[in-house]
Amino acid sequence: MIPLLRGHPRLLVGAGISLLLALAGLVSLVWTPYPIEQVVVAERFLGSGPQHWLGTDHLGRDMLSLIMSGTLTSFLVAGLAAGIGIGIGVPMGLAAALWGGWVEWLVLRVSDLTFAFPAVIVAILIATLVGPGESNAIFAIGIFNIPVFARVARGGALTLVGQDYVAAARLAGRNRIAIAWLHLLPNIGSLIIVQGTIQLSLGILAEAGLSYIGLGTQPPATSLGLMLRDAQSLFLIHPWLSIVPGLAIVVIVIALNMAGDGLRDALDPRLRRQELGHVAG
């Protein structure tokens, strides 16, 4: 991996910041400066100071702890949603590329269907079925990720299905599933990772959107989106309360996108050369 990083500053910076923030989130599982459920109304709206580096929120909770655990929830929601997208979308895409015909027609219709249901509508429907919460946001955003990964996987696989080594594998008696697992998946892996970082950043924004209309993470848990919503009405009185989570979201999303772009450049040349192949001369 190291040569990969050296050549691409954007990847280094992007991945670095994202990992750092994700780490801060993970730490919050074990330790946060103050427990986030601890409400001390008397100490609310404190500016940044020795005890509370980032001050306190409208319920007196420590902002730094909230940001840490909020970052964790945002990453968790976006990560699992991307996981759903990959887990279901990629096999669909590969099946579409390998079997073609009505399988492909079905996969395309299913992805049209999932696109047609904007994530927010799905979130609203599920929220009323199961009740709002992280799991609801994960599921709603996850559904929206499925067609994205299906398209990427199908696109990538289509260019590879025509390659001779796939024909050679069929000649060696490999069935379609073995070919998908042994030959197609490893070769579209980098495409999936790059798309993964992008969907991760979109997932964090989507979670913020869902929290804004009250369907994402629910108190006492917190997420960056929820913090932003709670602070929105106090914008003119305590702007600090919405600037901190807002900036956190912007920094994470930019970092993830930079990591995604850097990864695409780092992996792309190798991907492009072997993909096209070229005749001597």
Add this chain to the structure above:
Amino acid sequence: MTLYIARRFLGFLATLLIAAAIIFVLLDLLPGDPARFILGINASDASVAALRTQMGLDAPALSRFLSWVWGVARGDFGLSSTQRAPVSELIWERMAVTLPLTLFAMVVSMLVGLPMGIIAAMRRGKAADTTLMVMAQTGVAVPNFWFGMLLTLIFAVGLRWLPTGGFTPWDEDAGAALRAMVLPGMALALPQAAILARVMRTALVDVAEQDFIRTARAKGLTRDQALWRHGVRNALLPVLTILGLQFAFLIAGTIIVENVFYLPGLGRLIFTAISERDLVLVRGATLVLVVVVSATMLLVDLGYALVDPRLRRESGR
């Protein structure tokens, strides 16, 4: 070509039918009884039951689904239980806000995003490229309800150029209605413009390496002329697919922006209708939304075939 259209249209209809079934089943499972919601805390169980039968909520599910679908085919979405008005009328009222808003946002995002992408690609690696792409990166990263708030504070509260929100119907005062579109439209357009700029740039950079660009330069065109005359049109193909997806993002985004600018849009209609358990209204509105998004994607696919002659003759996938 007709084969291509026929296959895609068939797919479109199939998607709608399945979508209708999913919407119906999902909503039927919703907990919470619409009648209880209307009559509130102290109403007696008897009057709640009376209202339920009045609204026909006790008939078997399948017959309700079939009658609903048959009604929708005839344009009759049924009567909204909470608002006693035909659902189609309610939806049309709200569509008069959501559709123009989404189109306004699409146009703005194209006018801003595409040129940004083209210039960045033309000046690849130079200062203009990096600055534009940094702007695009931040544009994507800012949550649109936060950006909406900022826009309101500056242009509505501060400078008083535009209203903070609300909507006067088109027939009453088209000027005011248009002004009510500007800020929400901008808030919606920003992230989409940023995405468009990035996609356009990548597409144009890829196209610039194609052989036919080198042929164009060999004909006597400079690098920029070759890119402009031959590159841009070819780069529009991948951009076109993103436009189809963006419409789905935009429709979803409007629900959030409608809250920030208190617009009577389709999204909020669905949102309030669900919390009031107005199943008939939710079903109709969600289906309309699904139809609009699918129709756009169908149009984009057909547009794709129009732009790319290679798809025209064979039966495309």
Add this chain to the structure above:
Amino acid sequence: MTFSKSLAMGVAALVLSAGTALAQSTEIRIGVALEPPALDPTAGAAEAIDIVVYQNVFEGLTRIDQTGAVQPDLAESWAVSDDGLTYTFKLHDGVTFHDGSTFDADDVKFTFDRILADDSVNAQKALYAPISTVSVIDPLTVEMTLSRPDGLFLFNLGRGDAVIVAPESAETNATQPIGTGPFAFVQWNRGSRVMLERYEPYWGEKPALTKATYVFISDTATMTNALLAGDIDGTNNFAAEALPVFENNPQFKVLVGSTEGETILATNNKKSPFDNLKVRQAMAHALNRQEIIDGATYGYGVPIGTHFAPHHPYYLDLTDTYPFDPEAAKALLAEAGYPDGFSATLKLPPVAYARLSGQIIASEFAKVGIKLELINMEWAQWLEDVLTNKDFDLTIVSHVEPFDIGIYADPNYYFGYDNPEVQALNEQLNATIDDAERKTLAQKIETIIAKDAVNGYLFELAQTGVWNAKLEGMWQNAPIEGVVLRDIHWAE
């Protein structure tokens, strides 16, 4: 704090310098958080309906004034028989509905027959159950006989649920409200606004305003901007957390008043461990009312010790029955057999005061060992779980119906309190007319339900209105649901 203060001032200054748009002297635009599902107050319980139409579009035989007292309205005067069972109402002459049809005794009979019918969808049907007959003596006289004396009868006739409707327009009132009030309905752009205009041939004293528009804005930050930008002239109930923006702003005036909303930590008395009195007493000791008020409503709200509105003459201050004392709470829990506490669920409806106080209470209870799991719900789901199925441990809700202590006499009401002594006292209270006697009875009930700690009595929901400084005539308190436009006018 300094940075934020200056920002708020800065924005306010901006507003000043931009010069307030010259508000039309006889028009008003009022911001409201919730849009009504429909506009017929006799066929729906939502408070949002009354806010738009009560005493503006529709009128009842009597009406409730700013102090909560009963005033004559369509009924000019009335006579009550000695046994309190027969009421004869003298109706105003020359009154017309907005569609021009005349108002007379037949309309009154139609209205109450409709409320009492079997298939009636009136939300408060139970309140009017005592009415046995409604008979038309002559076009301007109506006689009603009760099955039993009812101390609140005249008050209940003044509620939104009992406004007089005409047979011709009753069915379409939900979308085309036709009443006798000073303002006629113009149009309703769903999701956006409702427009009313002055009804010129109004029988009573003509209001100052000629045009009133209710604008529906659910987001607090947006409401703040709309007020600052002058897109709306005021709002009857503004989120407390954002008040500082307007408190020291000469452009605006903040009206702080009380409502009939007793905010309680409703406890499921039929479910263990809440059926154990000691557990309920422990919980009462664990509640720090002042911290909840500061945190949830930013200090606006009056602590209450029982289920009664403080501004009401019958109110008894019982807040010190179980003062805030975590140690006592722990001791009581130990006595009750829960030395290391227990865990329970707290179901919260989608309103700010409930969601915020829920988090504060969870934190307070955690200190005495009671571990609460917060479950946030939509209204419809809350109604079904808590109201219909009684499937809950604890919940937080504000009962905004006026004078509703009677719910503690109903054993199958959602918090499941069954005390024969209270049921008897309540029976007696309803049957007495004499004010002094009613006061002592009411206070007896208040004391018992306080001692029994049936629910955690938190605070009386305050009403914090924000209006343009030049507006006058708005109600300070909210003894009944509604925003009455009758007395509102621009200062100059």
Add this chain to the structure above:
Amino acid sequence: MSLVDIKDLRISFGQVPAVDGVSLAIDHGDRFGLIGESGSGKSLTALALAGLLPEGARVDGQILFDGQPLPANEAALARLRGRRIGMVFQEPMTALNPLMRVGDQIEESVALTRGDASAGAIVQLLQEVGLDPSHGRRYPHQLSGGQRQRVMIAIALAGEPDLMIADEPTSALDVITQRTVIDLIDTVCARRGMTLLFISHDIKVVAALCDHIAVMQQGTIVEKGTTEAVLNSPRDGYTRALLAASKIPRRRAAVITAGASVLDVENLSRVYRHGMWGRSVKLRAVDDVSFSLSKGECVALVGPSGCGKTTLARMLVGLDAPSSGTVTLDGEPVSPAKMRPITRAKMSLVFQDPFSSFDPRMTVERSVAEPLHLLRALSATEKAARVREAVEAVGLDVAVLERYPHEFSGGQRQRLAIARALVTRPSLVVLDEPVSALDVSIRGEVLALLAGLQEEYHLTYLLISHDLDLVAAVADRAMVMEAGRIVESGRPDDLFARPRHPMTRALADARLPNPA
């Protein structure tokens, strides 16, 4: 004073010099050939002359065009390119704008140089390059490779250039189209008296067209001179090796054990259907083909591109299912669906493009061992032994097994492909254009390897190729295919000496004379 005068040209990317001190001069009306293998820098030199080098290339030395140095600013350089130089590139499939009608692309070139873009000019250009005016309305994807290359030439001629640069214009075409395009360039340059710079890795093509030749190796010119001088008395060692490699050694006639037929094909055909129910168009890719191969034989399948030889090959190895007819190997049926692994292990296919026949993410060992998946009976150690044996049989060191495909040259990869084909010890090996993607110098080694393996393991080869010299040298028997049917078969020397079927005659006529 020469038209083109390049003095000490140096082109480098970063520190790596791709062209290192090239000097050459081309006089007016001269036909100059530039020969070299891939990576020799010949294309870069041409691109530098036209100012079309990719970004990031550092150029030193001097290029004079008609006595003047190439203008620095882009606009002036573009005008010069348009008016004075015409270029034709190698890959016809991607050289034209897919979204524009070819007529419009020609018109753009005419308008740029002569100002008026009259319809007549375009029709005249189309006819000059042997295309029908109606082709002008078509899109690139509606034309064959050969037709597209003609459009490219029309575009190059539009500006009536003084110099025509042709960079490998025919290497992507099949032999018949190749010959027609070469003849076209020859007549056009003669008629217009244009100077020609022709770049190729194929000596026969350059010899047929050019008066002067320069040979490039690793970025430098190793030999320059008239065509006769360079071909008949090459001074430089590399040139001599190149010339020797282009003559394919004749193989000894195979000893055929009579009667034992390995593969039997009866009335095989494959039909593709286009369009919806009613108006479907039937395309008969393979039309009622029957033949059989006996053990140890090397049979060639020859024909122009699009004649169905690859479709036939895929059916023979059971990759595609035939519409009708049967294929049997040693008596066992062959078809993608019902075919026992043992039968499949008895045959294998070597692909044309060495770069796309190996999974980049798999080590050489796993790729070569993959066909052993068919022989479940073998134990792991037996399989490992087989893999080593196969790799050594193709003359490679066992150490290659741990490395990845992208670390090998084209020639080495083709050897590994052959090793993979042998690992299951098949009786029939189908070779689909095995050497056409390789540099001339390596072709000889690979062919020699194939011949050796055939003898050692009594393999039967079915060789698919459009290179008649290769077929004549290597194959015992050749079958000529046209539009899905086998039109003629027999010993290659007899076929090409006395062709009976018009297609065989066309193939024979398209052969370029062997230099010296």
